[in-house]
Amino acid sequence: MKHITIRILLSALLVFILLPLTGCWSNKEIEDLALIVGTSMDLEKQEGAQEESAGQPGGQPHRNRITITNQFVTSETTGKGTKTGSSPQKAYNNVSETGDAILPTLRNMVLRIDKRAFAEHSKVIIIGEDLARTLDMQKILDFYIREQEMRPSGLLLIAQNRASQTLESNKPMDIPAFQLVEMTHGHGRTTKILPPTTITKIEGKLHAGASFLLQNIVSTKGEIKFAGAAVIEGKTKKLRGFLNEKDLEGLTWIFGNGKGGLVKSVDRKTGQPIIYEVLSLKSKIKPHVNGNNISFDIKIESEGRIAEHWVVSENSIETEFLKRTEKAIEEEVERLVDNVLNKLQHEYKTDVAGFGNQLRIKYPRIWKTTKKDWDQIFSEVPIKSEVKITIKDYGTSDE
Numbered sequence: 001m002k003h004i005t006i007r008i009l010l011s012a013l014l015v016f017i018l019l020p021l022t023g024c025w026s027n028k029e030i031e032d033l034a035l036i037v038g039t040s041m042d043l044e045k046q047e048g049a050q051e052e053s054a055g056q057p058g059g060q061p062h063r064n065r066i067t068i069t070n071q072f073v074t075s076e077t078t079g080k081g082t083k084t085g086s087s088p089q090k091a092y093n094n095v096s097e098t099g100d101a102i103l104p105t106l107r108n109m110v111l112r113i114d115k116r117a118f119a120e121h122s123k124v125i126i127i128g129e130d131l132a133r134t135l136d137m138q139k140i141l142d143f144y145i146r147e148q149e150m151r152p153s154g155l156l157l158i159a160q161n162r163a164s165q166t167l168e169s170n171k172p173m174d175i176p177a178f179q180l181v182e183m184t185h186g187h188g189r190t191t192k193i194l195p196p197t198t199i200t201k202i203e204g205k206l207h208a209g210a211s212f213l214l215q216n217i218v219s220t221k222g223e224i225k226f227a228g229a230a231v232i233e234g235k236t237k238k239l240r241g242f243l244n245e246k247d248l249e250g251l252t253w254i255f256g257n258g259k260g261g262l263v264k265s266v267d268r269k270t271g272q273p274i275i276y277e278v279l280s281l282k283s284k285i286k287p288h289v290n291g292n293n294i295s296f297d298i299k300i301e302s303e304g305r306i307a308e309h310w311v312v313s314e315n316s317i318e319t320e321f322l323k324r325t326e327k328a329i330e331e332e333v334e335r336l337v338d339n340v341l342n343k344l345q346h347e348y349k350t351d352v353a354g355f356g357n358q359l360r361i362k363y364p365r366i367w368k369t370t371k372k373d374w375d376q377i378f379s380e381v382p383i384k385s386e387v388k389i390t391i392k393d394y395g396t397s398d399e
Contacts, residue, residue: 040166091173094168122151127159155196157197189259191248194229228245276306277304299386356374
């Protein structure tokens, strides 16, 4: 009996010793992988081609063709796997393939690379302007939403012109996909950059048929830059148009989600520039319903500091000067808000600022009857804004 007990204890001990050794059963050697860190998608226009046209006898229906470019980082491109230890010519390798559906096109890419493509470290997907205007986003992103290997926290961007150009850099050791991710962190210091938009955030909006914004990016001679935002229309799920950087500033004030940023205004008395730096920002959209009439009020409040002014004849701490400056900043913010509202209501007729969501929360019954044609209704509703600026700090200089 004693021997049996000892054998059982030894067997249990052996199991406990061997169990941790199975922790890396699914490991993959990095030298055998081609890590996908970014992906771009562009439309390839063809004469006479139509999206999902009726099937033709004896063949597949014509579809627009999409060029997918994957940005790979391998042990060779980073220099860690080169036998000679010499530095590679570029820190990344872009591979493109063209097809009429996403997954078959990606599988064809296997014919051109000697390592296993691994997408769990993918950081960003960039969609070209022409593709976003032609195909709806639900179809474009369907594979990436379903694919288990894709990271749901990956960023989603729109590129003006060709998206593949944004994955090129004139600095060979920079990796554009990583650079784009780092650039989104600037959201905390400027009102000209949207908060990072991930695939996860977009999925719900696509299913709800809601309009939304994506960060716009342009590439010029190997240099990339954020430049406003792309408006995606909820009804069609396609690109409706672009907002410039000033428009995006106005929207950030409406959202009230800015963590920093500057407002440039002009002193009315002297005509000299005054720069206001945002320290805090909040806003509230309040819907009103009176019979069949819907309207909105926006209340915006901000505290900040005078970061720079050229009004040398004035003392920063004088009450009269501070009041005059607050008024000038308020007028500039109201101008930004009015301009972007005018573009959204009358040019794009698309609500990407969340007015419909506030109506849904406060008046759910009204929302049920209006949500189907909300973008059209939004284009006609009166919207009033009120801005309150408080200068809490004027820097270390009092002159």
